[in-house]
Amino acid sequence: MPQGRPLTVPADGLSTRARRNAPLLAVHTGPGKGKSTAAFGMALRAWNQGFDIAVFQFVKSAKWKVGEEAAFRELGRLHERDGVGGPVEWHKMGSGWSWSRKSGSADDHAAAAADGWAEIARRLAEQRHDFYVLDEFTYPLKWGWVDVDEVVATLGDRPGNQHVVITGRDAPQALLDAADLVTEMTKVKHPMDVGRKGQKGIEW
Amino acid sequence: MPQGRPLTVPADGLSTRARRNAPLLAVHTGPGKGKSTAAFGMALRAWNQGFDIAVFQFVKSAKWKVGEEAAFRELGRLHERDGVGGPVEWHKMGSGWSWSRKSGSADDHAAAAADGWAEIARRLAEQRHDFYVLDEFTYPLKWGWVDVDEVVATLGDRPGNQHVVITGRDAPQALLDAADLVTEMTKVKHPMDVGRKGQKGIEW
Numbered sequence: 001m002p003q004g005r006p007l008t009v010p011a012d013g014l015s016t017r018a019r020r021n022a023p024l025l026a027v028h029t030g031p032g033k034g035k036s037t038a039a040f041g042m043a044l045r046a047w048n049q050g051f052d053i054a055v056f057q058f059v060k061s062a063k064w065k066v067g068e069e070a071a072f073r074e075l076g077r078l079h080e081r082d083g084v085g086g087p088v089e090w091h092k093m094g095s096g097w098s099w100s101r102k103s104g105s106a107d108d109h110a111a112a113a114a115d116g117w118a119e120i121a122r123r124l125a126e127q128r129h130d131f132y133v134l135d136e137f138t139y140p141l142k143w144g145w146v147d148v149d150e151v152v153a154t155l156g157d158r159p160g161n162q163h164v165v166i167t168g169r170d171a172p173q174a175l176l177d178a179a180d181l182v183t184e185m186t187k188v189k190h191p192m193d194v195g196r197k198g199q200k201g202i203e204w
Numbered sequence: 205m206p207q208g209r210p211l212t213v214p215a216d217g218l219s220t221r222a223r224r225n226a227p228l229l230a231v232h233t234g235p236g237k238g239k240s241t242a243a244f245g246m247a248l249r250a251w252n253q254g255f256d257i258a259v260f261q262f263v264k265s266a267k268w269k270v271g272e273e274a275a276f277r278e279l280g281r282l283h284e285r286d287g288v289g290g291p292v293e294w295h296k297m298g299s300g301w302s303w304s305r306k307s308g309s310a311d312d313h314a315a316a317a318a319d320g321w322a323e324i325a326r327r328l329a330e331q332r333h334d335f336y337v338l339d340e341f342t343y344p345l346k347w348g349w350v351d352v353d354e355v356v357a358t359l360g361d362r363p364g365n366q367h368v369v370i371t372g373r374d375a376p377q378a379l380l381d382a383a384d385l386v387t388e389m390t391k392v393k394h395p396m397d398v399g400r401k402g403q404k405g406i407e408w
Contacts, residue, residue: 024403024406028238030390032389033387034232034242034387037241037242037246037249038389040245040248041242041244041245041248041272044244044248044271044272045271045272045275045405045406046406048270048272048278049271049405067248067253068245068248068249070252071252071289074288074289075275075279078278078282085278163405176393180393182393183238183389183391183392184392185236185242185387185389185390186389186390187387188386189383189384199226199228200253201250201253201255201334201367202228202246202249202250
């Protein structure tokens with residue numbers, strides 16, 4: 001069971017309170033399941049504390065993660081109506097970013113990914129949200145659509161107390177180096193290996 | 205990005221539909237973060253599909269996972285009030301199982317864990333829920349408080365289409381063998397290693 005005891009006390013000149021409130025950069029990578037799911041679980045906890053949540057899905061198809069999206073939209077409505085939890089925004093590259101005038105620019109994935117990151121960088125500078133999920137953001141980094149060094153620099157310079165969780169396989173080393181928390185999900189056994197298909201309530 | 209294509213088609217005599225609806229036994233193990241968080245993320249998706257959700261927390265302290273518990277209780281209320289999603293039950297060993305007359309029998313963890321498993325076995329036989337999270341259930345198995353072979357047999361015989369997710373380090377091999385989906389969470393880097401402490405909205 002988890003123990004909240006730090007192994008060492010860092011010589012960073014920060015008070016315990018300042019260190020406690022340091023914004024977190026987490027990366028969930030590896031070939032196993034649960035990378036995005038764990039990120040949304042973290043967002044659920046953050047929502048419960050009243051954090052302002054923003055999810056950015058860097059995926060081709062808007063069909064993925066419909067279950068999570070619907071549940072978080074309900075949570076966002078619950079916040080608006082009853083004041084519990086925090087506000088929720090959910091943005092998808094697959095169906096064209098909601099803020100972008102170029103509707104459904106799905107033909108140029110590289111441009112859409114760069115547009116998504118540019119908007120996130122703007123929001124980080126403005127301290128617009130408390131908790132960001134950059135879902136499957138490692139792929140545009142891997143494919144060179146978004147510059148890793150610029151991402152690492154922007155994340156390193158982000159003001160205030162904004163938490164960021166990035167998911168996806170093959171996270172670049174520079175991103176892992178910059179992260180505070182890195183978890184690798186390893187596939188040990190998967191039902192699709194033995195011919196089972198995805199199913200409602202489990203896969204979506 | 206995920207591909208829903210099975211690698212092989214099994215010679216199990218089942219139709220695609222039967223195979224698709226086969227109940228899932230998933231285990232999240234390993235020393236990394238995200239085991240429980242990913243289980244709750246799966247539960248969120250199942251809730252959105254209207255599944256009946258039951259969480260059983262096999263932990264000493266009821267203080268853990270307060271964020272998830274509060275969020276799921278809100279989702280359960282949302283279901284009762286607006287009919288969206290599914291019903292939610294959340295049971296904790298730490299504060300004494302709600303169904304148990306022996307209130308707060310926290311002194312005898314072994315008996316409390318066995319009591320928790322006995323209730324889950326009854327509910328599985330009755331097909332009471334659609335989606336079970338047995339959080340940190342590997343510990344009572346590891347410590348011999350609950351018999352692994354009996355658990356594996358009961359899970360193997362469970363009727364209907366009940367999905368079960370079990371979390372915790374050091375899952376016994378017999379449980380891994382019985383599972384359809386096993387994901388190991390590996391710690392690559394953790395902020396507590398460099399002296400940072402848990403914080404609101406992130407750790408609870």
